[in-house]
Amino acid sequence: xxxxxxxxxxxxxxxxxxxxxxxxxxxNHELAPLWGATLRFAVATAILLTVVAVLRLPLxxxxxxxxxxxxxLLAFAAAFAFLYWGLQWAGAGLxxxxxxxxxxxxxxxxxxxxxxxxxxxxxxxAMVAVGGIAIIFGDQVRASVPALALLAIIAGAACMAxxxxxxxxxxxxxxLATNAVAMGVACLVLLxxxxxxxxxxxxxERAETWLAxxxxxxxxxxxxxxxxxxxxxxxxxxxxxxxxxxxxxVTVVAASALDxxxxxxxxxxxxxxxxxxxxxxxxxxxLLRFHPRAxxxxxxxxxxxx
Numbered sequence: 001x002x003x004x005x006x007x008x009x010x011x012x013x014x015x016x017x018x019x020x021x022x023x024x025x026x027x028n029h030e031l032a033p034l035w036g037a038t039l040r041f042a043v044a045t046a047i048l049l050t051v052v053a054v055l056r057l058p059l060x061x062x063x064x065x066x067x068x069x070x071x072x073l074l075a076f077a078a079a080f081a082f083l084y085w086g087l088q089w090a091g092a093g094l095x096x097x098x099x100x101x102x103x104x105x106x107x108x109x110x111x112x113x114x115x116x117x118x119x120x121x122x123x124x125x126a127m128v129a130v131g132g133i134a135i136i137f138g139d140q141v142r143a144s145v146p147a148l149a150l151l152a153i154i155a156g157a158a159c160m161a162x163x164x165x166x167x168x169x170x171x172x173x174x175x176l177a178t179n180a181v182a183m184g185v186a187c188l189v190l191l192x193x194x195x196x197x198x199x200x201x202x203x204x205e206r207a208e209t210w211l212a213x214x215x216x217x218x219x220x221x222x223x224x225x226x227x228x229x230x231x232x233x234x235x236x237x238x239x240x241x242x243x244x245x246x247x248x249x250v251t252v253v254a255a256s257a258l259d260x261x262x263x264x265x266x267x268x269x270x271x272x273x274x275x276x277x278x279x280x281x282x283x284x285x286x287l288l289r290f291h292p293r294a295x296x297x298x299x300x301x302x303x304x305x306x
């Protein structure tokens with residue numbers, strides 16, 4: 001029953017996170033990128049702090065507090081600053097294919113930092129799935145997308161991957177409290193960066209922008225990260241990050257319907273490869289043989305969803 005519940009949380013997380021990159025694109029149509037990210041985490045932090053207060057949950061202390069702050073700086077402040085900036089030019093689908101590097105980067109970083117053992121199965125599964133996503137989006141890459149935008153999204157993916165590893169290295173606190181601290185830290189850093197770069201700090205005027213901010217704040221941040229922490233508490237960091245290989249399949253449909261991005265035949269060719277890679281790397285039986293440290297529940301997690 002527990003395995004079924006974890007798989008269900010994994011799939012629902014991917015489904016809901018699939019709309020994040022599209023919502024960020026709508027936010028960027030009216031709001032400056034760093035300011036848009038600031039609003040997102042301001043709302044999410046307010047919700048989480050309210051829940052923490054109502055439930056009377058203790059905030060992280062000592063090394064757990066240090067871990068929460070580092071996690072917030074990597075997973076939310078740095079990663080989403082890069083992502084919001086890059087998604088000004090890159091389409092939601094293209095941005096999500098770049099973020100599909102998160103599982104592979106997480107695995108390599110976890111091995112390099114001795115958090116997990118090297119497993120050929122995980123590497124092969126990641127490569128097969130990324131290959132499938134590359135087929136889906138390969139024909140959508142346009143010369144008009146600036147190289148700096150793609151590099152920014154790659155940098156965001158690297159920050160997300162490292163945050164998955166870092167959070168496993170510190171004592172755990174309650175996940176909601178840890179995420180409240182982490183998102184609060186990110187909100188302050190992003191606000192400072194927005195002011196320093198001279199962005200316009202104004203509230204949205206369009207209804208679709210408010211809807212986009214509401215989606216990424218409530219669904220895309222609070223709900224998605226809560227579901228993902230349920231998954232990573234039971235799976236390794238690299239296995240849990242495989243959610244990033246399913247999210248693009250949802251994103252491309254949402255982007256086509258809402259942001260008029262084109263869906264090609266490549267989607268139907270690469271899709272089965274993505275699912276096969278996810279199964280080999282994340283679901284096949286040898287995956288259950290975790291490294292002891294990789295099986296410890298964390299205090300907060302980041303699936304790497306825009």
